[in-house]
Amino acid sequence: MKGDADPLAAANATPRCIARSKRTGKPCTQPAMRGKRVCHMHGGKGGSPAGPTHPNYKHGMRSREWVETRKAVNELAREARELEALIDADWDAPHILDNNSRVVS
Ligand SMILES: [Zn+2]
Numbered sequence: 064m065k066g067d068a069d070p071l072a073a074a075n076a077t078p079r080c081i082a083r084s085k086r087t088g089k090p091c092t093q094p095a096m097r098g099k100r101v102c103h104m105h106g107g108k109g110g111s112p113a114g115p116t117h118p119n120y121k122h123g124m125r126s127r128e129w130v131e132t133r134k135a136v137n138e139l140a141r142e143a144r145e146l147e148a149l150i151d152a153d154w155d156a157p158h159i160l161d162n163n164s165r166v167v168s
Contacts, residue, residue: 078094078095079092080094080100081101091104093105095107096108148166
């Protein structure tokens with residue numbers, strides 16, 4: 064294998080940090096962190112854990128999971144109101160349905 068002949072060549076072939084120096088304008092020569100585009104000095108270690116371990120986590124009602132649950136519940140409530148409107152509709156009068164079978168008029 065290529066790496067067996069010269070281990071340093073394999074190490075040097077790893078992706079490099081894309082950060083540039085503010086003073087010199089030269090690129091950072093450090094290897095980028097695994098799965099990141101920058102080295103540990105340029106934000107590769109950054110980021111906070113998601114969920115209850117995040118420092119700004121308060122009560123979870125704004126978490127992704129709860130926002131999606133609220134959306135689903137609101138959609139169900141909307142459908143229930145539309146069904147109620149269908150039941151209450153004056154069926155003797157002419158009515159128009161849209162593509163989703165909702166009563167338009
Ligand atoms: Zn860097």
